[in-house]
Amino acid sequence: MAMTYYTLGNSGLKVPQLALGTMTFGTEWGWGADKDAAREIFGAYADAGGNFFDTADAYTGGTAEAWLGEFIAERGMRDEAVIATKFTMNLSATNPNAAGNGRKNIIRALDGSLKRLGTDYVDLYILHCWDRLTPPEEVMRTLDDLVRAGKIRHIGLSDVPAWYASRAQAVAERFGYEPISALQLEYSLAERHIENEFVALGTRYGAGIMAWSPLASGLLSGKYRAGAQGRLETLRGSSNPGFQKFTERNFAIVAELEAVASEIGRSMAQVALNWTLTQPGVASAIIGARTLAQLQDNLGALDFTIPPALRERLDAVSALEATFPYSFFGPEIQGGFTGRVTLGDKPATYHPDLALTASFAGVS
Numbered sequence: 001m002a003m004t005y006y007t008l009g010n011s012g013l014k015v016p017q018l019a020l021g022t023m024t025f026g027t028e029w030g031w032g033a034d035k036d037a038a039r040e041i042f043g044a045y046a047d048a049g050g051n052f053f054d055t056a057d058a059y060t061g062g063t064a065e066a067w068l069g070e071f072i073a074e075r076g077m078r079d080e081a082v083i084a085t086k087f088t089m090n091l092s093a094t095n096p097n098a099a100g101n102g103r104k105n106i107i108r109a110l111d112g113s114l115k116r117l118g119t120d121y122v123d124l125y126i127l128h129c130w131d132r133l134t135p136p137e138e139v140m141r142t143l144d145d146l147v148r149a150g151k152i153r154h155i156g157l158s159d160v161p162a163w164y165a166s167r168a169q170a171v172a173e174r175f176g177y178e179p180i181s182a183l184q185l186e187y188s189l190a191e192r193h194i195e196n197e198f199v200a201l202g203t204r205y206g207a208g209i210m211a212w213s214p215l216a217s218g219l220l221s222g223k224y225r226a227g228a229q230g231r232l233e234t235l236r237g238s239s240n241p242g243f244q245k246f247t248e249r250n251f252a253i254v255a256e257l258e259a260v261a262s263e264i265g266r267s268m269a270q271v272a273l274n275w276t277l278t279q280p281g282v283a284s285a286i287i288g289a290r291t292l293a294q295l296q297d298n299l300g301a302l303d304f305t306i307p308p309a310l311r312e313r314l315d316a317v318s319a320l321e322a323t324f325p326y327s328f329f330g331p332e333i334q335g336g337f338t339g340r341v342t343l344g345d346k347p348a349t350y351h352p353d354l355a356l357t358a359s360f361a362g363v364s
Contacts, residue, residue: 003049004302008283010206011154011181013123015082017277017302019052019210020045020295021288025067026060033290035067041295042071048299051077054184054210054286056086056128057113069117078119084182084210085113086158088128101127101134103142110151126156126184136168144177156182156210162197169205180207182283187211188276189220189257189318190250196326199281208283211276215287219245220272221294222258256317260310266300273301275314 003016024031025038033041053072055064065085072081087109090099097104114120125146127139143155155178157165165183172179183202185194187209194209202209215221224246254268261271277285289295306314322330 006208006283008124008154009181009202009208010179013082013154013181015052015284016050017284018050018273018299019054019084019284019286020050021212021286022053022055022064022068023059024288024290025055026063028060028063031290032060037291038067039071039074040292041289042068043075044292044295045299046075046077051080052082052084052284054084054212055117056089056126057109057116058086058089058091058128061091062112062116065113065116069119073118082123083117083119084124084126084156084184085117085122086126086128086184087113088131100131101139103138106139106142107146110146114151121150122152124154124156124182125152126158126182127160128158130160130164136164137171140168140171140177141175144172144175147178154178154181156180156184156207158184158210158212159186162201165198165207166201166205169201169207180205182210183207184210184212184286186213187279187282187285188214188216189253189272189314190216190245192318192320195320199279202281209281211282211285213288214273214276214285215269216245216250216272219250219254220257220268222254222268224254253314253318256313260306260314263310264304264306266304267297269294269297270301270304271306271314273298274304274306275311277302278306 003018005014005016007013008015020042022038024033024041026032027034032038053068055068057065059065068083072078072083087106088099088101090105090109093099098108099105110122110125113122125143143152146152147155157168157180160168165180169180171177183198185198187194188211191213198209201207218224257268257272261268264271266274273285273287276282287295287298289298
């Protein structure tokens with residue numbers, strides 16, 4: 001497939017729709033790829049035109065960052081590569097200031113990541129998870145300082161409440177800090193809750209969504225129907241919600257996905273990835289292959305279009321129950337706010353600023 005590039009959010013950073021995740025680089029967690037396999041996966045992705053690499057200081061005890069930096073150096077592609085890494089988690093920390101989102105830890109974590117990656121800057125630096133402690137004002141000021149120091153280029157947030165992300169972007173706007181360009185969030189047919197608030201937040205305020213776990217940790221590849229081993233089996237007892245996928249709802253989604261994939265003549269993973277990548281607000285999806293075959297299959301996710309009727313079936317089986325307050329936003333109640341008059345969206349050509357610019361340019 002030919003990689004299609006988009007600017008990330010309102011930034012000028014150009015990234016492909018498929019990012020290569022490195023959570024599988026290293027065997028420390030019991031289900032990753034060894035170094036030779038990881039290098040092969042990296043090379044195949046780069047050969048396909050990919051340049052967007054996602055990692056974190058907490059992945060496989062730092063091995064993921066170290067290998068990624070080594071592979072990039074081996075190919076001499078640092079200028080071409082877009083490296084995204086994350087801070088917050090220090091899984092071995094006993095020092096309370098060696099984890100979390102405070103200024104002290106952000107700077108400590110970045111210095112460690114730069115050393116492991118073998119580079120003097122990171123293209124996209126992402127808060128890994130809300131720590132329920134640090135105010136967004138401190139986070140945004142610290143990240144802006146690091147942008148000004150030349151150590152990072154762009155910033156993002158992952159796994160935070162929508163109100164926190166909104167406040168952080170407002171702080172950036174108010175004080176002229178570097179704005180949030182990316183929201184890295186779990187999104188797939190099996191996990192659609194970001195549609196309630198984050199899609200509108202990202203599209204309105206300039207942050208592109210980077211979907212993590214678009215295959216629901218492998219569930220949507222279909223392999224667990226046959227009892228194959230993988231992350232979900234290894235981490236079946238984990239308290240991490242990202243790995244709690246064995247539910248009746250999700251297996252109903254898997255069954256419908258299998259039927260749709262069969263009708264299209266594509267793998268289940270390709271259809272699931274295609275669905276996520278073509279949803280509103282999504283800039284990129286992170287693929288975390290453990291084998292070369294998995295990566296090669298994933299790279300074919302955008303070579304086709306899901307027919308509307310089949311897409312409707314996937315939408316229906318994975319639809320969220322309308323919970324409060326979103327249950328109040330349907331047409332029955334909203335109609336009372338418009339005098340029962342149907343309001344359509346403005347046409348794509350409607351934009352006062354653009355219209356004014358066109359008139360000055362002599363365009364009517």
